[in-house]
Amino acid sequence: MQTSTINIENIRRDFPILQRKVRNNKPLVYFDNAATTQKPIQVINSIHNYYLNYNSNIHRAVHQLAEEATAAYELTRDKVAKFINIKNREELIFVRGTTEAINLVSYSWGRQNVQKGDIVLTTEYEHHSNIVPWQLLTKEKEAKLEYIGVDDNGELILDQLNAYLDTGRVKLVTFSHMSNVLGTITNADEIIKQCHKKGVKVLVDAAQSVPHMKVDLQKLDCDFFAFSAHKMLGPTGVGVLWARKAILENMQPFNGGGDMIREVHKYETTWNDLPYKFEAGTPNIADVIGFSAALDYLENIGMDKVREHEIELTKYALEKMLTIKGIKLYGTPDMKKRGGVISFNLGDIHPHDLATIIDEDGVAIRSGHHCAQVLMERLDVSATSRASFYIYNTKEEVDVFIRSLNRAKELFRI
Ligand code: 7TS
Numbered sequence: 001m002q003t004s005t006i007n008i009e010n011i012r013r014d015f016p017i018l019q020r021k022v023r024n025n026k027p028l029v030y031f032d033n034a035a036t037t038q039k040p041i042q043v044i045n046s047i048h049n050y051y052l053n054y055n056s057n058i059h060r061a062v063h064q065l066a067e068e069a070t071a072a073y074e075l076t077r078d079k080v081a082k083f084i085n086i087k088n089r090e091e092l093i094f095v096r097g098t099t100e101a102i103n104l105v106s107y108s109w110g111r112q113n114v115q116k117g118d119i120v121l122t123t124e125y126e127h128h129s130n131i132v133p134w135q136l137l138t139k140e141k142e143a144k145l146e147y148i149g150v151d152d153n154g155e156l157i158l159d160q161l162n163a164y165l166d167t168g169r170v171k172l173v174t175f176s177h178m179s180n181v182l183g184t185i186t187n188a189d190e191i192i193k194q195c196h197k198k199g200v201k202v203l204v205d206a207a208q209s210v211p212h213m214k215v216d217l218q219k220l221d222c223d224f225f226a227f228s229a230h231k232m233l234g235p236t237g238v239g240v241l242w243a244r245k246a247i248l249e250n251m252q253p254f255n256g257g258g259d260m261i262r263e264v265h266k267y268e269t270t271w272n273d274l275p276y277k278f279e280a281g282t283p284n285i286a287d288v289i290g291f292s293a294a295l296d297y298l299e300n301i302g303m304d305k306v307r308e309h310e311i312e313l314t315k316y317a318l319e320k321m322l323t324i325k326g327i328k329l330y331g332t333p334d335m336k337k338r339g340g341v342i343s344f345n346l347g348d349i350h351p352h353d354l355a356t357i358i359d360e361d362g363v364a365i366r367s368g369h370h371c372a373q374v375l376m377e378r379l380d381v382s383a384t385s386r387a388s389f390y391i392y393n394t395k396e397e398v399d400v401f402i403r404s405l406n407r408a409k410e411l412f413r414i
Pocket of ligand 1: 036097176178
């Protein structure tokens with residue numbers, strides 16, 4: 001049970017849930033990692049340990065428990081800084097997830113900087129969380145929301161970017177670093193270079209990239225960067241927004257309340273320093289602490305190895321899937337440009353029916369529009385099925401998945 005890059009047997013032992021039997025007493029084959037990943041025992045124990053031994057609010061009291069909890073919470077910030085290679089830890093804000101990070105930018109930065117007639121430019125392969133906040137903003141401001149199109153290979157049509165930039169009205173370009181449906185890896189460097197030539201700010205939705213490949217923010221010269229802990233072995237309810245200090249300092253707070261203030265008087269308040277200005281109220285202490293263990297786990301494996309393992313598994317799965325008559329695969333076949341996400345349709349079987357049938361064999365995949373209805377319209381389908389991989393998945397599991405697809409095909413006589 002091994003790809004050429006990592007020892008999966010050792011890894012699988014750290015994930016108690018993978019020992020579970022699901023429907024019909026079948027071993028669980030978990031291929032819904034783009035939605036959320038499973039958690040290793042190290043993450044579970046870390047949260048457990050916090051509640052057992054040093055549960056306390058942070059940044060407030062001087063007693064020992066508060067000191068320990070504050071230190072553990074702030075240690076995660078240092079680890080995130082190292083993981084994505086940023087110099088200023090105060091530029092990292094803990095939020096609930098990618099969705100909240102994007103809403104924070106749209107609310108706090110967008111309302112100050114986007115005016116009537118301006119353009120916010122996104123793409124046709126965004127998750128709803130990188131569309132709806134911009135719809136809210138542009139409607140309120142009488143600005144325009146525009147889209148970079150997707151070609152038949154599932155890649156962005158970058159000529160359209162330049163056409164929009166040439167209008168001189170674009171205030172922000174925002175895109176997913178990796179599509180959660182097609183797996184396409186966006187040519188972020190090129191987009192950022194073009195945008196910065198014209199002084200346009202760039203937000204990168206890294207929900208699907210940071211968990212699966214090495215991302216270095218010293219090299220990726222964007223302005224805002226967002227991702228979620230739960231898609232990279234960490235707990236739910238924790239995400240990260242990174243933005244440049246100069247931008248954050250000029251932004252209004254998102255939420256008002258405790259911890260984000262320096263002084264509050266009857267009619268006036270001054271703000272706390274970064275990053276606390278954007279972390280109002282008691283944060284998700286336990287899960288931020290748990291996220292540390294997830295970062296350690298991935299660092300120990302090495303992100304280059306994570307990526308290599310997924311390439312090997314995806315290649316293997318794509319080859320096998322192509323032998324199934326009637327299958328339609330979406331996205332580019334070029335593994336340099338894609339991650340471990342495979343969207344497909346099998347004949348005219350509805351994706352929900354397909355997912356239900358293969359669930360009988362213990363295989364968990366996602367079916368539906370994947371919160372990407374704009375992309376579904378572009379692909380001219382109402383839904384797809386989607387298998388997505390992570391470090392604990394094996395070629396043997398891909399074989400189970402392929403057998404199950406063939407069983408569905410026979411059942412539907414296609
Ligand atoms: N952006 C992308 C590219 C995503 O894939 C997701 C979640 C989000 C943003 C939102 O992240 P959240 O942590 O705030 O929810 N994607 C998926 C998915 O593909 N299936 O379930 C959630």
